[in-house]
Amino acid sequence: MQISNPIRHLLWRFAEPHSRQFVGGCVLLLSALVLQRIPALVIGVALDALLLNSQTFTLPLVPNSWIPESTPGQTTLVVSVLVGALIGESAFRWYGTLIYEKATLETLHDVRTSAFETAMSLPLLVHQTEDRDLLSVLNDDVDNLEDLFDGARAAVLYSGELISAFAFMILLNWNLALVVALLPITVAFTARYYASVLEPRYDTVRSTVGGLNTRLRDAINGIRTVKALVREEREADRVTGASGEYKRSAWSVLKLRAIYNRVSWLLAAVGVWGLFGLGSYWILTGPPVTFTQSLTAGTLLTFIMYTFSLMDPTRKLAVDVLDKIESGQASSRRIAPLFWHDASAACDDAPELTVTDGHVEYTAVTFSYDDAETPTLDGISLDVPPGDFVGIVGHSGAGKSTLLKLLLRFHEPDTGEVRIDSQPISEHSLESLREHVGYVSQDPFLFPGTVHENIAYANPDASREEVVDSSRRAGAHEFVSDLPESYDTELGERGTTLSGGQRQRLAIARALLADPEILVFDEATSHVDTETEVEIQRQLQAEAGDRTVFAIAHRLSTVRPADQIVVLNDGQITEHGTHEELVKHDGIYATLWAVQTGKFAADATPEAGVSDSEVSR
Ligand SMILES: Nc1ncnc2c1ncn2[C@@H]1O[C@H](COP(=O)(O)OP(=O)(O)OP(=O)(O)O)[C@@H](O)[C@H]1O
Numbered sequence: 146m147q148i149s150n151p152i153r154h155l156l157w158r159f160a161e162p163h164s165r166q167f168v169g170g171c172v173l174l175l176s177a178l179v180l181q182r183i184p185a186l187v188i189g190v191a192l193d194a195l196l197l198n199s200q201t202f203t204l205p206l207v208p209n210s211w212i213p214e215s216t217p218g219q220t221t222l223v224v225s226v227l228v229g230a231l232i233g234e235s236a237f238r239w240y241g242t243l244i245y246e247k248a249t250l251e252t253l254h255d256v257r258t259s260a261f262e263t264a265m266s267l268p269l270l271v272h273q274t275e276d277r278d279l280l281s282v283l284n285d286d287v288d289n290l291e292d293l294f295d296g297a298r299a300a301v302l303y304s305g306e307l308i309s310a311f312a313f314m315i316l317l318n319w320n321l322a323l324v325v326a327l328l329p330i331t332v333a334f335t336a337r338y339y340a341s342v343l344e345p346r347y348d349t350v351r352s353t354v355g356g357l358n359t360r361l362r363d364a365i366n367g368i369r370t371v372k373a374l375v376r377e378e379r380e381a382d383r384v385t386g387a388s389g390e391y392k393r394s395a396w397s398v399l400k401l402r403a404i405y406n407r408v409s410w411l412l413a414a415v416g417v418w419g420l421f422g423l424g425s426y427w428i429l430t431g432p433p434v435t436f437t438q439s440l441t442a443g444t445l446l447t448f449i450m451y452t453f454s455l456m457d458p459t460r461k462l463a464v465d466v467l468d469k470i471e472s473g474q475a476s477s478r479r480i481a482p483l484f485w486h487d488a489s490a491a492c493d494d495a496p497e498l499t500v501t502d503g504h505v506e507y508t509a510v511t512f513s514y515d516d517a518e519t520p521t522l523d524g525i526s527l528d529v530p531p532g533d534f535v536g537i538v539g540h541s542g543a544g545k546s547t548l549l550k551l552l553l554r555f556h557e558p559d560t561g562e563v564r565i566d567s568q569p570i571s572e573h574s575l576e577s578l579r580e581h582v583g584y585v586s587q588d589p590f591l592f593p594g595t596v597h598e599n600i601a602y603a604n605p606d607a608s609r610e611e612v613v614d615s616s617r618r619a620g621a622h623e624f625v626s627d628l629p630e631s632y633d634t635e636l637g638e639r640g641t642t643l644s645g646g647q648r649q650r651l652a653i654a655r656a657l658l659a660d661p662e663i664l665v666f667d668e669a670t671s672h673v674d675t676e677t678e679v680e681i682q683r684q685l686q687a688e689a690g691d692r693t694v695f696a697i698a699h700r701l702s703t704v705r706p707a708d709q710i711v712v713l714n715d716g717q718i719t720e721h722g723t724h725e726e727l728v729k730h731d732g733i734y735a736t737l738w739a740v741q742t743g744k745f746a747a748d749a750t751p752e753a754g755v756s757d758s759e760v761s762r
Pocket of ligand 1: 514515516517521539540541542543544545546547548
């Protein structure tokens with residue numbers, strides 16, 4: 146699904162439900178602005194009527210009959226209006242801000258949770274290729290979206306300040322208001338010009354700070370390699386270089402900003418002085434040029450106060466608010482495509498897969514990754530009877546993991562079909578498929594939490610006995626018992642760190658606890674020592690017959706007892722049989738076996754395809 150206007154789409158979907166709060170907040174804030182303008186107006190009137198005695202006491206839009214005739218009465222009115230306006234403005238501003246910010250937080254919460262749910266439901270392929278982007282969308286862009294709402298509120302506020310000030314000025318003296326209008330226009334143009342000069346320099350600052358952060362992160366992440374190769378000095382030089390670039394780019398921005406601050410201060414000062422000069426001339430000699438309205442000292446004072454208060458909103462409106470809105474728009478353009486996946490990802494109303502035996506069939510399956518020139522899997526056909534233990538071996542990059550990822554529908558075949566118990570898996574719901582197929586990867590992920598919670602991840606209601614039982618079968622119980630708090634030991638960043646082999650055994654326990662009919666081990670015991678592996682295998686074989694097990698292994702002892710061993714080469718099954726049959730066959734498997742058992746003859750042919758990396762595995 147393509148979205149023609151991503152910002153409108155996001156706002157409609159997430160902000161619209163909170164529109165009443167947004168509008169209510171804005172109305173209250175605008176009302177506060179009107180109240181904010183009243184003191185300057187009243188002070189001007191009081192100056193003319195009470196201090197200079199040059200005018201009668203009148204207030205725009207207020208009937209004269211409401212105004213007391215005595216001076217003490219008028220003074221009381223002035224003080225009451227000032228206090229009332231102050232209290233009213235504070236109350237409206239406080240409550241308006243509260244309502245608006247609550248609506249913003251709720252909208253961002255909805256965007257964040259919805260974006261996360263969508264990201265979790267995306268096909269694995271999207272995660273593999275776009276994980277960095279996804280993280281930055283979920284982390285940075287959703288936060289940045291706040292800029293859009295802040296910017297919109299600031300736009301309403303600052304425009305309101307300008308409009309309300311001008312409305313009062315026009316009421317008092319529209320002739321002078323026309324002249325004063327030149328000032329914010331000049332300030333706005335200067336601010337835009339400054340922003341256009343500054344923007345490329347800001348880009349440079351952003352890219353140099355990004356470069357510096359990358360250098361720091363790489364050096365710290367790779368500290369073992371740096372130290373092992375004695376490259377500390379070289380890394381320090383690189384960081385000094387990157388920091389120097391950042392310093393230079395930041396300095397060029399600081400210089401420009403200092404100039405701009407002075408220029409805008411000068412503009413404001415000259416504008417107010419000019420207004421004072423023009424106003425004084427106007428008061429003393431009458432309206433200049435073609436103007437007709439007269440001017441009093443009190444009105445001039447009100448104009449000067451309004452003019453001062455216009456400078457900041459104008460500058461902010463011209464630069465900061467536009468920047469915020471642009472940055473928010475850029476983020477919403479990045480967030481919206483995440484929801485483009487939405488329709489296909491969320492729609493999984495296919496019938497449930499029913500697995501009774503665990504009979505798996507691949508029929509003429511072909512699959513290519515998007516950027517691959519040749520198919521990763523090419524015409525794979527494989528029949529795995531229920532309860533079979535299938536070993537999958539082959540060179541690195543032969544397509545072993547991909548073959549099993551198709552069984553979990555992490556990817557879909559381009560042609561051909563995968564069936565479980567005669568049901569094409571593509572026609573059944575993903576959720577039901579993954580309930581029946583357990584998967585343990587080479588580098589399993591453990592979440593922060595206790596050992597118990599990690600094993601019971603797929604089945605949080607499992608009892609301690611069930612957790613311990615699957616842990617025993619996975620060969621994990623012994624080392625877990627030695628942990629400080631056994632199954633209640635905290636794992637993760639702030640907890641105990643486990644070795645690769647221990648993590649694998651917990652992941653196997655987790656898969657066994659979920660009790661699926663089909664189990665997939667993708668080099669799931671590669672970090673486990675041979676002795677433990679034999680133990681795990683013994684357990685698994687004891688359970689064989691009940692479940693179908695696929696195991697990818699570079700260490701051939703892992704798959705030796707398998708009912709069938711599949712040798713993949715360049716995406717095709719080149720050998721297929723039991724260990725004994727394949728050793729006799731004298732192909733790739735036999736060569737690998739010979740290497741691993743130390744029977745490899747010095748004259749092994751390169752065609753046998755045994756690479757150094759495999760020998761070293
Ligand atoms: N997400 C991906 N996008 C593009 N190409 C991929 C992706 N995953 C794997 N490949 C490529 O597909 C080919 C098969 O990869 P696969 O991981 O299935 O091989 P393998 O036999 O399991 O390798 P290994 O033993 O090293 O794990 C490789 O050339 C690999 O580079």
